[in-house]
Amino acid sequence: MSERTRTILLLADFHRAGVEPVIHELKDRLETISRVELVDLRTKEELRRHGGDLAVVLGGDGTLLSVARKMAGNEIPIFGVNLGKLGYLAEFGVDDLDLIIEMIRENRVGFSRRMMLCACLKNGRENFVSLAVNDVVVQAGPPFRMIELKISIDGLELTTIKGDGVIIATSTGSTGHNISAGGPVVDSSISAVVLTPLNAHSLTHRPLVVSSSTEICITAERVNSGSAVIIDGQVTCPLGSKSVIKIGPSENYFLLVHNPRYSRWHTLQTKLNWGIGVNYKDEVGS
Structure with a gap:
């Protein structure tokens, strides 16, 4: 599939604070390599009718979960750009826009297939x-x-x-x-x-x-x-x-795109602090 025949869906609640400047910057940059379709999640439209090849969701984990359910059956890889609190599933941040563009341009979008x-x-x-x-x-x-x-x-x-x-x-x-x-x-x-x-x-x-x-x-x-x-x-x-x-x-499966800058355990370690050792005090005289 050539870059110009590929369609990328950009999904977000356009009225959410901080979304508008990010989504317009991303749209302008993605349009240099692909077709782009904007989808406002506030409209509550049927998402399955959108036939993109990739999706970029701006929001928190909750937004990502909602989109994954509503787009079930399309099974297209989904980038999660975290604008929420935790960002456990949404592995990309606003600072990763260059990386997202690069991954799409070079066709090296790695994802996992989640049941x-x-x-x-x-x-x-x-x-x-x-x-x-x-x-x-x-x-x-x-x-x-x-x-x-x-x-x-x-x-x-x-x-x-x-x-x-x-x-x-x-x-x-x-x-x-x-x-x-x-x-x-x-x-x-x-x-x-x-x-x-x-x-x-x-x-x-x-x-x-x-x-x-x-x-x-x-x-x-x-x-x-x-x-x-x-x-x-x-x-x-x-x-x-x-x-x-x-x-x-x-x-149906949920295809979640991974951030290649981090290992598979990075989110568990940094977001949930799994495996953080006990902070022992030095023994007296040691």
């Missing part, structure tokens, strides 16, 4: 279906009484969790809500799913890592009026008693 989950909720007569990049969370919600969830894997009953809920996370999402709840960090290159109970009223319920091909079925035996299923911390659907959630691998 996504598909969650299907049967809530009485209503059905809710959504993809997830990070996680699917079943949360107790108000009035914050303990809920009861029956879990089965590939049709085989596993356990019943009584507590505040459960997190079903991808390896990409293992460093999100999952890690805060005591779940393991999983190498993002591994296709796996983590099941992490939330405050289970038991000493024996511990996080479980299963194959990415697994189908997890959650039956809501007892829930609260405010209980809900939450997708990537962004999309919420009410959860009723006896509702059934089936979670399995999606046929």
Whole structure:
């Protein structure tokens, strides 16, 4: 594919502080090597209709997760330019615009293929279906009484969790809500799913890592009026008693472009401070 026939999508909330000057600079520079299409995320249009070859998303990790779900099926490599707080998935900063241009011009865009989950909720007569990049969370919600969830894997009953809920996370999402709840960090290159109970009223319920091909079925035996299923911390659907959630691998993948200036462990080390040693004081007289 020649440079001039290639289309690059630039996606952002154009009204967000700091976005306008960056996106116009990037557009002007990219137009010297490719066709460019601007997409304002505030318009809530159907993103799948945009048929670009590469995408550059300006925003935080939340913006990147939203775009990945909405563009599922296109499967084009996505650059994340961090304008948010953490920037765990969005590995590029505003200072990396020269690098982004160079990578695209020289056609050396390295990316990883991240699995996504598909969650299907049967809530009485209503059905809710959504993809997830990070996680699917079943949360107790108000009035914050303990809920009861029956879990089965590939049709085989596993356990019943009584507590505040459960997190079903991808390896990409293992460093999100999952890690805060005591779940393991999983190498993002591994296709796996983590099941992490939330405050289970038991000493024996511990996080479980299963194959990415697994189908997890959650039956809501007892829930609260405010209980809900939450997708990537962004999309919420009410959860009723006896509702059934089936979670399995999606046929779609999220193609995340990596910043070649950093190793695969750089973000874990610098953003989450993983592996930082104890700051021992010198012994007296040593």
